[in-house]
Amino acid sequence: MALTRDAVLTALKGISDPAGGDIVGANRVKALNVEETGAVRFVLEVPGDKGAAYGPVREAAEAAVKALGAEKVSVVMTAHSAPKPPPDLGTGAKPKPKGPQKVPGIDRILAVASGKGGVGKSTVSSNLACALAAEGRRVGLLDADVYGPSQPRMLGVSGRPASPDGKTILPLRNFGVTMMSIGLMMNEGQAVVWRGPMLMGALQQMMNQVQWGALDVLIVDLPPGTGDVQMTLSQKFQVDGAIVVSTPQDVALIDARKGIDMFTQLKVPLIGMIENMSTHICSNCGHEEHIFGHGGVAREAEKLGAPLLAEIPLHLDIRTASDGGAPIVVSKPDSTQAQAFRTVARDLIRNGHA
Numbered sequence: 001m002a003l004t005r006d007a008v009l010t011a012l013k014g015i016s017d018p019a020g021g022d023i024v025g026a027n028r029v030k031a032l033n034v035e036e037t038g039a040v041r042f043v044l045e046v047p048g049d050k051g052a053a054y055g056p057v058r059e060a061a062e063a064a065v066k067a068l069g070a071e072k073v074s075v076v077m078t079a080h081s082a083p084k085p086p087p088d089l090g091t092g093a094k095p096k097p098k099g100p101q102k103v104p105g106i107d108r109i110l111a112v113a114s115g116k117g118g119v120g121k122s123t124v125s126s127n128l129a130c131a132l133a134a135e136g137r138r139v140g141l142l143d144a145d146v147y148g149p150s151q152p153r154m155l156g157v158s159g160r161p162a163s164p165d166g167k168t169i170l171p172l173r174n175f176g177v178t179m180m181s182i183g184l185m186m187n188e189g190q191a192v193v194w195r196g197p198m199l200m201g202a203l204q205q206m207m208n209q210v211q212w213g214a215l216d217v218l219i220v221d222l223p224p225g226t227g228d229v230q231m232t233l234s235q236k237f238q239v240d241g242a243i244v245v246s247t248p249q250d251v252a253l254i255d256a257r258k259g260i261d262m263f264t265q266l267k268v269p270l271i272g273m274i275e276n277m278s279t280h281i282c283s284n285c286g287h288e289e290h291i292f293g294h295g296g297v298a299r300e301a302e303k304l305g306a307p308l309l310a311e312i313p314l315h316l317d318i319r320t321a322s323d324g325g326a327p328i329v330v331s332k333p334d335s336t337q338a339q340a341f342r343t344v345a346r347d348l349i350r351n352g353h354a
């Protein structure tokens with residue numbers, strides 16, 4: 001018989017394994033090499049505690065291959081042990097479970113997201129945070145919009161956060177909201193080119209090293225789109241729900257759909273959608289018109305079976321309040337515009353989301 005790999009394997013199949021079956025079927029033969037010169041080499045991997053029982057097996061294997069006409073047979077026997085548990089170093093520390101983690105002291109994390117930029121995600125985040133604080137909730141707001149951090153301006157805070165011990169970061173506070181922004185770590189007007197690992201590091205630092213204190217809810221104002229920050233947040237931290245903000249136009253809705261799809265894949269529950277810049281009411285004459293259309297988000301939410309949390313009007317006061325450093329919920333709490341945000345905040349509390 002020609003000395004081929006198959007012929008060698010067939011010959012070895014004729015040798016019984018002490019644990020039952022034959023040595024090929026028991027997966028003992030590894031790294032089989034049949035050379036043109038007629039030399040045959042292989043490894044016989046045997047159970048670590050039964051090495052002695054395999055001495056005769058090795059001899060039988062050698063003889064069987066030689067009988068095929070091999071010039072030289074070289075069998076290396078290795079003992080294979082079951083993997084040992086990692087050594088107990090006596091620290092008493094349990095291995096950390098993988099997957100999304102809770103941040104100590106923070107009861108819930110809510111992500112505010114949008115598919116497209118400029119649809120009012122940061123305006124919604126700051127107003128919701130202030131409205132929840134006004135309802136007596138302990139609220140944190142993390143501005144994770146690395147490409148356009150705007151919460152310091154919207155909440156009227158400035159200056160660099162202190163780090164007295166060089167390890168933890170003291171957040172800032174205004175209107176009852178504990179706030180930290182990646183914008184506070186950068187020089188104003190500085191363009192930042194973030195790459196994946198830097199983003200992940202910055203986000204983890206913001207979550208773990210900021211002294212948030214005890215919070216009922218941390219609102220995370222995400223960058224627009226479906227990128228590294230969204231992925232890192234959802235994969236590393238237990239996000240309890242996402243709110244997706246969109247304007248009513250198709251272009252915004254197409255991107256919002258992508259965002260919703262991403263949260264579904266990341267197993268983050270969708271709490272609902274908010275239509276921003278819905279109806280425009282002229283601040284001079286009270287005339288009502290739908291600059292970006294109206295009802296698109298409601299239809300989309302219905303299609304997805306997600307609640308429509310609010311339709312926030314497009315109103316000059318909302319913009320001037322945010323630009324002035326006191327969201328409308330704080331500066332004009334009784335206005336119709338503020339009421340829209342306050343209703344969402346109350347609904348979130350009632351449904352256990354905040």
Ligand SMILES: Nc1ncnc2c1ncn2[C@@H]1O[C@H](COP(=O)(O)OP(=O)(O)OP(=O)(O)O)[C@@H](O)[C@H]1O
Nearest residue numbers: 117118119120121122123148277313314315318319
């Ligand atoms: N309902 C509204 N009525 C009037 N102006 C609004 C409204 N919502 C947002 N704006 C204004 O639109 C601009 C963009 O809003 P905002 O910064 O909240 O959007 P964003 O989605 O967070 O944007 P970015 O993608 O830059 O993070 C801001 O000047 C804001 O004041």
